[in-house]
Amino acid sequence: MAREGLEVADVFRHFGPAFRDQHGASLSAAQRHAMTAIETCRTAALGGHVEQCGDCGYQRIAYDSCRNRNCPKCQGLARAQWLEDRQAELLDVPYFHVVFTVPAPIEVIAFQNQTVVYDILFRAASETLRTIAADPEHLGAEIGFLGVLHTWGQNLLHHPHIHFLVPGGGIAPDGKSWIPCRPGFFLPVQVLSSLFRGVFLHYLDQAFVAGALSFFAEYRHLQEPAAFRRYLAPLHTTKWVVYAKRPFAGPAQVLDYVGRYTHRLAISNNRLVSMEDGKVCFRWKDYRDDNRQKTMALSGEEFIRRFLVHVLPDGFHRIRYFGFLGNCHRARKLALCRDLLGMAPAGPAADPPADYRDRFEALTGQSLRVCPHCHTGIMVVIACKLVLRSRGMSRAG
Known part of the structure; x- marks a missing residue:
């Protein structure tokens, strides 16, 4: 068909x-x-x-x-409502897009321990951003940001990573001024990568000691402490990929851009090409081949298997907020940010x-x-x- x-x-x-x-x-x-x-x-x-x-x-x-x-058909209204809710939270500053990824051996552990490892990924990446930003050698401020977990690559294979949207600056320690980032520069990615690696592996080891990780099939042997630590040993010196994209042109562009990520699924209907002879064909972008557009044909069984890999556990929050955007004090600290930046107070939200x-x-x-x-x-x-x-x-x- x-x-x-x-x-x-x-x-x-x-x-x-x-x-x-x-x-x-x-x-x-x-x-x-x-x-x-x-x-x-x-x-x-x-x-x-x-x-x-x-x-x-x-x-x-x-x-x-x-x-x-x-469901690919049910994201449009949810995305529009989410973007509307975020409109009043935008600050008149540059925004950066920062992505944290994990090496392939960690992807294997995450595949068998989704909730635990995805939580660690959020925790380690957010702590890394806040720690480096708070360091006076880099920014010396409290930052606020949101993160969106994606678990897929364009070929639908398992590839967990987090997209963060971060305002370019933060609140000074005394709460009396806004400290901006240097123009066009957020934080050094090499420093972020090194700290992220250490923090993530620390929390992963804690989870293992607490008995929170499970292993099966060809990775069952990792249940043994010695085998688990041998498996992780090379990752202490491996380069972990963290990258930051240049700031956006303005708030409208920020919302349009982040909206592409917040309610995106592993595959959308418009990427499907055909379904015939027991195969499902779809378009994908090969980032390892100069971003070339290609088509891939999978058996119907394999297509469904890959799709379902990215169905998160019930109750898992794939969009999370940190720093001065944290849920418990977002309104108060955003009001402070707007005041420090000379912005007008946000108006009351209209009832939908x-x-x-x-x-x-x-x-x-x-x-x-x-x-x-x-x-x-x-x-x-x-x-x-x-x-x-x-x-x-x-x-x-």
Whole structure:
């Protein structure tokens, strides 16, 4: 099936039953839930309603969304709402994009211990940024930033890393001034990399001693302390990759840029090319080959397996806030930052519209109420549809 409009949901509906039969026992609850949500999103299985145009009489069925954070169709409104909420938190300073990655041997441990190692990744990277920024030799200030965990590369393989968005400066120790970064420069990446390596390995060793790590299959031998430390020994001298991108042009560009990362999934529907002969073909960018655009064909089973690797455990927060953006004192410290920078106080947040259609229009500028047929009438709900449980129900158009 090579056609426009191919979706991840089509792949899951086609190959999902066989995948469950073969691998169902090894799937986590979050992975099983994600599969079902993606397969049934905006279909009769979730119910919906019938709308009719008050002018031309055009009718359409609007099926309900799953709202699962792993569903490619359900990220648009969540992304728009998140960006709207962040708008009032932007400061009139340059922003930097800093990325922390881990070596391949750590990726193996993370694959078998997701929650523990991803938490360590957040903790070690955030402590590194705050520690170096607080050092008077570098900045000497309290910084605030947000981080977004991604666990994939363009080929859908496991590659955990964190994207941080960091204002270029911070609050002086006495709280009476704003200390800016040097123009075009945030913090030395070599210093960040060295400290990050040490902090991460320290917390990883603590987790091992506490019995928080598990190993299986060909890595089962790492349960032995001597084997675990032999495995990690080379990483104490390996270069860990941390890089920082040049500052953005302005606040609007910052939000547009970070929005590409916050609600991004391992693969979006528009990267899919075809599904035929038991294969799923998709576009990907090969960063190791001068960022060339390529296509990759995987068996349906392997495509689903790779996708599900990136379904995070239930309750895991992939977007986190640190420093003066920390949740417990964000409002107070952001008000201080705005005052120190000579910015006007942030206005009160408006209550979002109760109806999701009004909320969508307010956030995106696109109307779900205007008739798509005559473009003048307003679509009105005339009937609600019952939830249909049949897994064989076709997707609504």
